[in-house]
Amino acid sequence: MSPRDNFFLIIFIFFNLIPTLLSFSISSKSSNPIPAVWPEQFHAILFMNTSKGTLQKNDLWYDWPNGRNFNIIQKQLGELLYDLEWDNGTSFYYTLDSNRKCRVMHFEVGILRPNWLDEANYTGQKLKDGFVCNVWEKVDFLSYYEDVETKRPVYWRFYTGLEAHVITFEVGKVLEDIHWQAPVYCFQEERPKEERETIFETLGSHGNSFMRGFLNFPLSI
Secondary structure (H helix, E strand, O other): OOOOHHHHHHHHHHHHHHHHHHHHHHHHOOOOOOOOOOEEEEEEEEEEEEOOOOEEEEEEEOOOOOEEEEEEEEOOOOOEEEEEEEEOOEEEEEEOOOOOEEEEEEEOOOOOOOOOOOOOOEEEEEEEEOOOEEEEEOOOOOOEEEEEEOOOEEEEEEEOOOOOEEEEEOOOOOOOHHHHHHOOOHHOOOOHHHHHOOOOOOOOOOOOOOHHHHHOOOOOO
């Protein structure tokens, strides 16, 4: 084969192979799994291990249509705490025992949106808690594991080290309205000033919160 023929062969391979490789690269990227949009209403039970190694059980009630999110938190051998969050940025942290503790906080972000995983970075598959999971990272603050078969969340880990293991996940389950009312002592203006404070919290550049109670629950109320 002459040098001229070799030249045209190289040109032919270049213009035919490169588009194929580019198409394969784009196809591979677009074929990555997409995380399921969260149901607009659900109830989940989570077992959580904090960054300090302490354990707690969370009853999570997510109610997007009504702009509210509720974490009922049982600390291991400790208090039963309530974290009631509204989409206007107000959160009530309180107990219902005789101590009548309450703290009110205000955030500049609302509750988590059902599509909060949009644009999350897919990192592959991993085995977690006995489930084969697709895994995504969201703006370097959280890793999210979703069951490959059922698309249900299995586990997530915050950048702080806090871990959540999903024990149950009931789609469409709604907590009765009567339970969404903070106690009257949360609204008493004579409460100590330090118990009524404003917190401005953002997580990265995505402009939304991820379960404010998980990240910002007061150490004491």
